[in-house]
Amino acid sequence: MCGIVGYVGEKKAQPILLSCLKKLEYRGYDSCGIAVDNGGIVVYKDALRVEAMAKSLPRLTGKIGIGHTRWATHGGPSKINAHPHVDCSGNIAVVHNGVITNYSELRRELAKEGHKFTSETDTEVIPHLIERYYQGNLEAAVEKALTKVAGSYAIAVLRSGEAKMVVAKKDSPLVIGIGDGENYVASDVSAFLDYTDRAVYIEDGQIGVITKDCVKIADDGNKVAVKEYKILWNAEEAQKSGYEHFMLKEIHEQPKVIRNTLAEYMRITDESNDVKLAGNGPILMLACGTSYHAALVGKYVFEDLLSVPVRVEIASEFNQQRYILGKTLAFAVTQSGETADTLKAMKRVKGEGGRVVAVTNVVGSTSTRIANQTTYTRAGPEISVAATKTFTAQLMVFYWLAISQIKEDMRRRAGLLSELRSLPSKVQQVLDDETTIKEHAKYLSKFENVFFIGRGVNYPVALEGALKLKEVSYIHAEGYAAGEIKHGPFALLGSETPVIAVVSRDNTYESMLTSIKEIKARKSPVIAVSESEDHDVEDLADLLITVPHVDPILSPIINTVSLQLLAYYTALEKGCPIDFPRNLAKSVTVE
């Protein structure tokens, strides 16, 4: 949801802003812009991707500037609606991520005072409010302006002739990058990783003043101590490294991600990362999108291995419910740690006396600051909008937590631990068998509608397979519990609607075979994902994706990797912009 960046230092701001913006394009990419103090504020913006806009820019020499890459909320993608936005004088420039909910009212008020608006955005009221309150002190004007604003925001503000950026946030992410004689600001750390690995997070309601030599943060006028974090990722991890797309690179990184996550968890014994699952009553899991599917797998894993009941809720729906929760233990599963719906749900749980464990991939993200406790996935930066390796890392966290807490059946525990260790090589086998999947993807790319079905722990895998296919290839795909498909969706079956069936050798096996037979009787082509040497499935399915054998409870990892590849190669076949699907953004920071 929109990326904002800012730079102040000794170097020319323009190339740095553009390089930071390119790293943030996954947050929104329908338009972009920069403002540089070049002896007066100059703004360049357009409904273009960063690279295209960069080609049309003159060379600016200014050493301070801000930039924005947009995911439209108010007003379509256009040059006028792109950020930065300026006040009447053109001296104050603002970039914003979030939604100003009372902007219509503010706009009417400001228009009566003579302020002229040029865009349809909610953001444009901010520079005009700052202009209204400016009396020689930019931070004071920003602070006053923000008292009038309702909604969410992360902003960076520049005023001509003042060698500083003023930044502030509420319910939208913002992080400051600390350099030597230069400083940065961005929606997330990946923007400035090429320049620094030192970060300072600013909290809701605080105002930051950033010059080339200094970062000052204040809360309600009181100075706040600046706490620095070291970012564990390196710039190289955020490069494509020879792959055509980040999505493919990230799919291929999964054996390493599994190894890293296991290594990390196996050495952790201290209380801070050891989340006790039994004895808390029912556990709640809150998440959105792919993370929601991971949480659903987590439910099957916790219930099956530990007999701990789990309730999984889509965060945005949970936020509509009104009953009192009490002392619930909740997991908030969010790779970015910035998803607005999940953060709101976390706050609700805490507000009602519950305890929240964040499962996130981003050190210092907002989720970690709301949670009582954080357990990190070790997936490294995930750039592609489609989540792949972070899903696997989330599953690894759930497997580790559950398996390491098996207390009675120690043989099962030992067996599963050894299977966990064998997962990297098994995932590698799936990755090495891409040729078959590529062929099936060519076939699949001809269809407009596809069903994915699974049962038990592979039901969420069907949901995730469908989400992946639809978001990157634009084929309409629905994930269904195999037993449910006959209660309505059967009306849509036929030769034009293939069904992808995820078959696992567990107690769901026989009923999956029955479902496939029923589907075949309705003429839908079936692509089955199943273990090699499964002759029953081989006889029934039209096409096969074979995967190595693992304990069925761990099969979601292996099966999902094959479906990620299927989605990727289908999208490639259709020529889709895989890493940046239309209308989407990596981190959804608005409700």
Ligand code: M6R
């Ligand atoms: O950062 P989060 O895990 O909280 O993100 C949740 C969803 O927005 C995300 O998983 C989304 O569904 C993915 N882009 C799907 O690939």
